[in-house]
Amino acid sequence: MTAVVEVRDAHVVHKARGGGVFTRDRVYALTGAGLAVAPGETVGVVGESGCGKSTLARVLVGIQRPTSGTVSFRGRDLWSMPPAERRTTVGAGTGMIFQDPSTALNRRLTVRRILRDPLDVHGRGTRAERDDRVRELMSLVGLPRALTDALPGQLSGGQRQRVAIARALALDPGLVVADEPTSALDVSVRAQILNLLLDLKERLGLALVFVSHDIQTVRRMSDRVITMYLGRIVEETPAARVTDQARHPYTRALFSATPGLLDPIDPIPLTGPVPSATRPPSGCPFRTRCWKADEVCAGSMPDFSAASQPGHRYRCHHPVQEDQSTRDLVRQSLPRSTE
């Protein structure tokens, strides 16, 4: 089956800023990322702050051009298209939902205008058909008709995020990328928005990429979980296996630190901070915090190895045994990390 979107060997390198001005340093935001998203599939992306989740999300929806590597939409190379065609492909084929709906929506436009805008820009249907589509979108995301002429400032946070979701869906995209879609919302409405996304994905057959710090939610929402560390994808795991069968020590450590996923255990301790994306360590970037690391890890970053289950692969010289419990790993990791 042709992937909705496929990224191959994508690198994103930024000029680093210091004291408000660009310096000679480079920030390696994404390094050699490869990922294909199938129609109807939900892929969750996890990793600590600054590991490149948003960069990958932006590359996937074609709003960030990779410094090198390719991005294909339904088999067609996005960045070799003429610009007008690329804009249409991206505009109509993808939708992005951002973290904070208060900044993502134009405060001066009514809900009607916000939702009609993409239809106008892409010349969809007659005026009457566009108005019908606005009504349809509002009902799809559970917004009452009475809010059609409301401004974003008159809506609650949850209602604003519903408008943002409706806008992302306006042109019936095959791919929706949600970057931390609930982290700016009150805890009480988070579950409603997540359930709405799950429901829409089922009903519309969307491919959904879901980026979040909230590991528990990612596991619940996703078919497949991508673990990122310092700009690299280090593991891809079927969501059902990720808690206790992940092979990369970093994935196990992340999940061990998530309350409610495993029987209460102390999390696997990781030593020190995440290294700078300006000067990533040689070899495996996780080695400076990994209790299993040795000189082999300093020498090279391994390629992906396949685990026993299809769709599960990892990049690690010293992977965790598939059947090794996380509780056991905590014990193993303690002596070195408390030295």
Ligand SMILES: Nc1ncnc2c1ncn2[C@@H]1O[C@H](COP(=O)(O)OP(=O)(O)OP(=O)(O)O)[C@@H](O)[C@H]1O
């Ligand atoms: N425009 C930019 N210029 C310079 N550096 C950037 C730029 N955009 C991102 N970065 C850097 O690239 C790295 C990856 O950033 P990114 O926002 O993708 O991470 P993230 O995992 O989404 O983080 P968070 O969870 O905090 O949102 C970080 O070190 C970030 O500071």
